Amino acid sequence: MVEKIVKFEDDWAKQLTSEQVLITRKKGTEPPFSGRYWNHHEDGVYVCVCCGNELFDSRDKFDSGTGWPSFKKPLRPESVEFREDTSHFMRRVEVLCARCDAHLGHVFDDGPPPEGKRYCINSASLDFRAR
Numbered sequence: 001m002v003e004k005i006v007k008f009e010d011d012w013a014k015q016l017t018s019e020q021v022l023i024t025r026k027k028g029t030e031p032p033f034s035g036r037y038w039n040h041h042e043d044g045v046y047v048c049v050c051c052g053n054e055l056f057d058s059r060d061k062f063d064s065g066t067g068w069p070s071f072k073k074p075l076r077p078e079s080v081e082f083r084e085d086t087s088h089f090m091r092r093v094e095v096l097c098a099r100c101d102a103h104l105g106h107v108f109d110d111g112p113p114p115e116g117k118r119y120c121i122n123s124a125s126l127d128f129r130a131r
């Protein structure tokens with residue numbers, strides 16, 4: 001069980017840019033091909049921009065052609081949580097940081113084998129730590 005971090009909206013706003021607040025705390029989506037990491041190929045770990053929780057390994061990153069950083073799986077199963085998202089007339093699975101509930105993106109079933117998952121994640125939700 002991951003210990004939760006809970007902060008008031010004002011506190012998040014003090015430590016994040018307005019774009020990061022919009023995406024992580026208000027479930028926004030950055031435009032494709034606009035973020036820092038969709039075309040980023042360094043070796044390391046992607047962490048939550050809000051709380052530093054380790055979320056994804058660069059070894060699991062793949063080029064999905066969507067313009068968003070895409071991963072086959074989370075770093076650890078307990079790194080993220082899932083929630084059904086029926087907004088925008090779609091049925092999707094939202095991916096959140098398990099520690100601070102930051103909105104990260106969505107997961108789809110059209111990823112590469114063997115997992116077959118595509119974690120479609122906003123760059124604005126992530127920070128990168130080189131290995």
Ligand code: FE
Pocket residue numbers: 048049050051052053097098099100101102
């Ligand atoms: Fe977090």
